[in-house]
Amino acid sequence: MRGLTARFLDRKAISPAHGLTLDDGDRLALAAHACLPLLGIGESGLRGWSEVIVHPGAFRVEHGRHGAPHEMDELEVVEDGFEDREGESWQHGPMVLSWADLDAEIAEPEPGYQLVVHEMAHKLDALDGVMDGTPPLPRDWQRDWARDFGAAFEALNAELDALHEAGDDEAEPAIDPYAAEAPEEFFAVCSEYHFTDPERLRAAFPAVAAHLERFYGPPPALDRDDDPTPA
Ligand SMILES: [Zn+2]
Structure with a gap:
């Protein structure tokens, strides 16, 4: 560091x-x-x-x-x-x-908010020339990443639509609804959770959390004793 x-x-x-x-x-x-x-x-x-x-x-x-x-x-x-x-x-x-x-x-x-981490995620995303929610990755990993992030992005949007239709303004969605704005925002917001509230990200979108743990390394915020990830 x-x-x-x-x-x-x-x-x-x-x-x-x-x-x-x-x-x-x-x-x-x-x-x-x-x-x-x-x-x-x-x-x-x-x-x-x-x-x-x-x-x-x-x-x-x-x-x-x-x-x-x-x-x-x-x-x-x-x-x-x-x-x-x-x-x-x-x-x-x-x-x-x-x-x-x-x-x-x-x-x-x-928990869930870290402005500079969010902006750095955009910079990492853009390293392959396109800011689309996928940073540069080996081909196989990129395919799995796109599939899992795409499914989670759609799930969050479906959840927000359902809450909106139910008129439930009090209900808290799985993560910050700003993530539903665009795939690149979904990646940046999930990156904030990885570093500030990794348990919530794991509970909401376990496949996304696993990709981010592989990409960024284990979340430093996690208490090691609570970390179920094998060493
Ligand atoms: Zn952003």
Whole structure:
């Protein structure tokens, strides 16, 4: 983790925007959280992009000026053509983060949510040139991954549709419904669960959890004594 974090700080420009200032401790915290998903992958997971732009808070994206963004995290429609974001990753461009949201997550981690892990998952996804919910994998594994993630994505969407039809606004779906937005969001959100609430992911989508354990390595958040995975 120490080596990966040092490499991240060496290779990525961290650019605070709109008057934000980040001290060395802030930069270290950002880099360390970004490297969490790379513990099992290594520094090859840092390829393909070079800059993190950090906004003071949720930022506003205007559609149409820069083309369609791939990322619509925690979107909230403010007015026609604008959305507020906490994070965003363009396929080859910078990672964009809200410092207010990242700082709050570091201070008070919440199971199922890790903004930088989410954005790093998008960067890993894009390494094969397409942000579609499947990172670069050996052919056989990629086939199984696409099958299992596709089935889970459809199951979550079916669950949300059923809850909606039943008018049950109180019911909690298997995982954060944002995962149902698109296959790439499903992968990114499940990655957040892998690192912050792996038991819930296993209970909801065991095949997906198994792929992520193989891809990222065992979830560091799991108590080893509770881990049923054979060593
Ligand atoms: Zn996303």
